[in-house]
Amino acid sequence: MSDLPRLLHVGYRPIGNPDNTGLTLASMFESWPDSHLLQVFSKDASGPSVRRGGYELPSTTYPLEHWGRRVLGADVRGVADGMNSSVARTGRVPLKTRIKLVAMVLNDIAPVVLPKDLDDVVAEYRPEVLHSLLGSVREMSVALAIAKRYDLPILPHYMDDWPVNLHQASPFRGIARRRVERTHRAILERSPVGLGIGFKMAEEFTSRYGRPFTPVGNSVPADDLLGATGSVAHERGVMRYVGGLHLGRDRVVSVVAEELARHENTAGWSIEIFRPGHSAAAAATLAARHGNVIDRGEVEAAKVADVLQTASCLLFIESEDEGVVPFTRYSVSTKVPEYVASRRPVVCVGPVEQGSIEAFARSTRSVALQLRQPDWEGLVRFLGTVDDPMPPDVGPRVLEEFSREATHRRLAAAARAARDAR
Incomplete structure (x- = not known):
C-alpha cells in the first residue's frame, strides 16, 4: 500500500482502546505506518492493545465540562443508564437519570475551543486527510474545527445511523437537532468520500449523501x-x-x-x-x-x-x-x-x-x-x-467483506481519494 496519505485521526479515545470501537480501529490501522498516522484524542487510555503516540486535547477544549468539573467536582459527560443520551427511554425514567441526560446533551452541543499548542504538532506532522468516527456533536465540532484550521479534507466514518437519529429523543431536541444537522452539513462539505461500517451502510449512505461511501469495519486475516x-x-x-x-x-x-x-x-x-x-x-x-x-x-x-x-x-x-x-x-x-x-x-x-x-x-x-x-x-x-x-x-464475497487485507485496501483507496479530491 504505497503512497498512503498522512492521516490525522480524531477520536474520543486512542486507537486500540479496549472496547469494540477501539479494537475495530486497531484492526483497520494495523498496517498503517506510524509515520503516516497522528492521533488527536480527548481522553488517553492504557492497555496492551492501545496504539501509543498522539496528542491529548486538554480539558479546556470543552469549556462546559471543564468548568462543570471544577465547580461541581464531577464529570458532566458521564453515562446515565448505559445508553446513548439520544436513545428514547421506555417506562419510568428516574429523576437522577433525567438530570444526567440534560447535562449530557448540553455538554454535547456546547462550543469547543482548540488549544493553540496543537498548531506546532500539526505543523510538524503536515497531515493530508482527517479521519474521524464522529458520532456526536462534540466530536463533529472538534473534527470540523481542526479541518478548518488546517484546511484538511474529512474522511468521515460512520459506525451507526446517528446522522438521522442523534438527539431525536433528547432533552432540548429542537436546539440539539439543529446543531446536529448544521454541523453534519459542514462536515459533508469537506468530505468528497466517506466510510461506512458495512456494505449495507455504504450502499445506503452513497444514495443518501450523493458521494461514494466505502465499507470499512472490523476484519480478520x-x-x-x-x-x-x-x-x-x-x-x-x-x-x-x-x-x-x-x-x-x-x-x-x-x-x-x-x-x-x-x-x-x-x-x-x-x-x-x-x-x-x-x-x-x-x-x-x-x-x-x-x-x-x-x-x-x-x-x-x-x-x-x-x-x-x-x-x-x-x-x-x-x-x-x-x-x-x-x-x-x-x-x-x-x-x-x-x-x-x-x-x-x-x-x-x-x-x-x-x-x-x-x-x-x-x-x-x-x-x-x-x-x-x-x-x-x-x-x-x-x-x-x-x-x-x-x-x-467461505467464498470470495466473505473474503472481500471481512478479510483484513481487502479491508486495508479499501481504506487506503478511500483515503487517497479524499486527499486527491482537494
Missing part, C-alpha cells in the same frame, strides 16, 4: 477465514456467547436458556458466557438462576478464536429496543468477522433486517430469532444440525 477451522473438534451441546451483557443482553440469554431447558431435544444444552469484567454481576445472576448457564469469566483476546471454534454453536445478540434499532439497522458488529472465521453455526437474536444479522445470513450457517415473535421450534431444528459439516470454504 484472510488465513483465519481460509483455515480449516471447520474441522476443529468442538464440544457437543454447548452454545457460547462472547461479549457484554449490557443493554438487555442478559435478558436475552435468560429467555434462550429457559427455552433450551424446556424442549426435550435441547434439555442437555448449556450456554457458556465469556464476558468483560463490567458484566460479572449480570453473568453471576444468570448462572445462579439457570442451571444450564455457565459463567466462564473474562477471556484473553488471544484465546477468543479458540473459544469460538470449539463451541457447538455461537450466540449473537442485537438489541430489539425501539430506541436502539434506528441507530443500528445498518451497523455490523465487531464480533461478526470473528464469528464467521470460527466456522461455527450462529444463533442470532434480534431484528432480521439488522446489518449484522443480514451479514451472518449471507456469510455462514445461521438462524435468526426475534423475541417478539420467536420461532422456538425452528431454533430446536437448527440446533439439531449444528454438528453437520460446514461448507468447505
Whole structure:
C-alpha cells in the first residue's frame, strides 16, 4: 500500500482502546505506518492493545465540562443508564437519570475551543486527510474545527445511523437537532468520500449523501477465514456467547436458556458466557438462576478464536429496543468477522433486517430469532444440525467483506481519494 496519505485521526479515545470501537480501529490501522498516522484524542487510555503516540486535547477544549468539573467536582459527560443520551427511554425514567441526560446533551452541543499548542504538532506532522468516527456533536465540532484550521479534507466514518437519529429523543431536541444537522452539513462539505461500517451502510449512505461511501469495519486475516477451522473438534451441546451483557443482553440469554431447558431435544444444552469484567454481576445472576448457564469469566483476546471454534454453536445478540434499532439497522458488529472465521453455526437474536444479522445470513450457517415473535421450534431444528459439516470454504464475497487485507485496501483507496479530491 504505497503512497498512503498522512492521516490525522480524531477520536474520543486512542486507537486500540479496549472496547469494540477501539479494537475495530486497531484492526483497520494495523498496517498503517506510524509515520503516516497522528492521533488527536480527548481522553488517553492504557492497555496492551492501545496504539501509543498522539496528542491529548486538554480539558479546556470543552469549556462546559471543564468548568462543570471544577465547580461541581464531577464529570458532566458521564453515562446515565448505559445508553446513548439520544436513545428514547421506555417506562419510568428516574429523576437522577433525567438530570444526567440534560447535562449530557448540553455538554454535547456546547462550543469547543482548540488549544493553540496543537498548531506546532500539526505543523510538524503536515497531515493530508482527517479521519474521524464522529458520532456526536462534540466530536463533529472538534473534527470540523481542526479541518478548518488546517484546511484538511474529512474522511468521515460512520459506525451507526446517528446522522438521522442523534438527539431525536433528547432533552432540548429542537436546539440539539439543529446543531446536529448544521454541523453534519459542514462536515459533508469537506468530505468528497466517506466510510461506512458495512456494505449495507455504504450502499445506503452513497444514495443518501450523493458521494461514494466505502465499507470499512472490523476484519480478520484472510488465513483465519481460509483455515480449516471447520474441522476443529468442538464440544457437543454447548452454545457460547462472547461479549457484554449490557443493554438487555442478559435478558436475552435468560429467555434462550429457559427455552433450551424446556424442549426435550435441547434439555442437555448449556450456554457458556465469556464476558468483560463490567458484566460479572449480570453473568453471576444468570448462572445462579439457570442451571444450564455457565459463567466462564473474562477471556484473553488471544484465546477468543479458540473459544469460538470449539463451541457447538455461537450466540449473537442485537438489541430489539425501539430506541436502539434506528441507530443500528445498518451497523455490523465487531464480533461478526470473528464469528464467521470460527466456522461455527450462529444463533442470532434480534431484528432480521439488522446489518449484522443480514451479514451472518449471507456469510455462514445461521438462524435468526426475534423475541417478539420467536420461532422456538425452528431454533430446536437448527440446533439439531449444528454438528453437520460446514461448507468447505467461505467464498470470495466473505473474503472481500471481512478479510483484513481487502479491508486495508479499501481504506487506503478511500483515503487517497479524499486527499486527491482537494
